[in-house]
């Protein structure tokens with residue numbers, strides 16, 4: 444195990460009706476900038492719950508933070524917050540609203556352009572304090588410092604580190620209004636987050652391995668039920684806890700991490716607008732097929748055994764079976780796993796490889812995922828195939 448230091452200060456407030464406790468968490472007299480997405484919270488009652496809880500506060504609303512939030516939209520929100528004199532930011536929504544809120548709260552007191560903050564990779568502060576009301580389990584943004592922001596003008600998407608939310612309110616009932624496609628993308632994103640931290644090489648930490656495997660097994664069990672069955676409170680609780688645990692730092696103590704699937708996925712989203720979780724379902728199986736011969740072999744065998752129960756056959760067969768099960772899992776929750784199934788072709792691969800060559804990227808736990816490996820991975824992810832399990836259409 445490597446040395447590590449760890450601190451996660453986010454207070455989680457979890458369960459039914461937890462939004463009603465909001466005012467206990469925000470200082471009396473605070474001027475609150477409320478950030479929202481495209482309007483789902485108006486239709487499912489979350490907006491009403493939030494505004495009821497904040498009746499005593501001076502609030503200013505900003506609407507229209509899009510999925511894969513753009514720096515251009517954040518600039519508008521920053522101007523609104525400055526004019527209001529906001530000294531508290533409350534994000535009400537999914538990862539996109541929360542990520543935008545991280546940039547906005549890092550910019551309100553700064554004279555730097557928000558895109559410069561993103562490109563520097565780390566926001567230094569001072570920050571306006573941030574709280575969240577989470578409406579979709581997926582990113583873990585409610586309990587981490589990460590934020591991913593796009594620039595519409597250049598079709599770029601980059602991550603930076605901002606501040607942790609002071610608190611996050613998680614009421615599983617607010618997820619009942621989520622479309623099946625968003626649920627599926629949330630399951631895929633959480634699954635991918637765990638794999639990014641787990642699927643490197645074994646022998647680093649038994650605890651981190653088993654923790655990650657427990658979360659993967661949980662998603663394997665509940666993922667299809669969450670997507671296809673009517674909402675069930677206990678299942679949604681487990682889903683939300685798993686999604687938060689998947690990316691709040693707890694499963695990464697002292698172990699190396701990969702993240703190359705995310706780096707490639709971000710380019711696909713920036714260029715083609717494919718939903719984040721879906722992009723990962725396309726890239727991950729192909730990445731594993733390429734990287735099994737570049738350092739991931741032993742961990743893939745452990746994963747085959749402990750997560751998919753594959754013990755028969757030679758090593759090569761067990762590894763391919765585990766990757767096929769992974770791809771089959773994504774397909775079983777309604778997500779296609781090939782670029783061609785999403786009308787993405789060679790031109791996009793070329794552009795991503797070109798960008799990665801220019802940036803001289805070296806992603807992954809050993810820095811082995813460069814532009815040439817990305818080319819190989821995306822070509823493996825390209826073709827449709829009749830031998831893959833069928834994908835049941837989501838609504």
Ligand code: NZQ
Nearest residue numbers: 480481482483510511537538539578581582584589620621
């Ligand atoms: O905008 P509204 O109308 O609210 O609709 C949203 C949006 O269309 C809808 N939605 C959210 N909660 C709902 C709901 N619809 C009905 N009922 C509800 N309860 O769902 C759609 C997707 O929302 P979004 O916030 O975009 O989804 P998600 O949470 O998956 O966030 C995706 C963004 O997070 C980034 C991604 O790259 C992407 O930009 N990520 C952030 C990470 C982080 N901060 O740590 C890590 C991740 O790997 C990821 O990169």
Ligand code: ZN
Nearest residue numbers: 582632636705
């Ligand atoms: Zn993700």
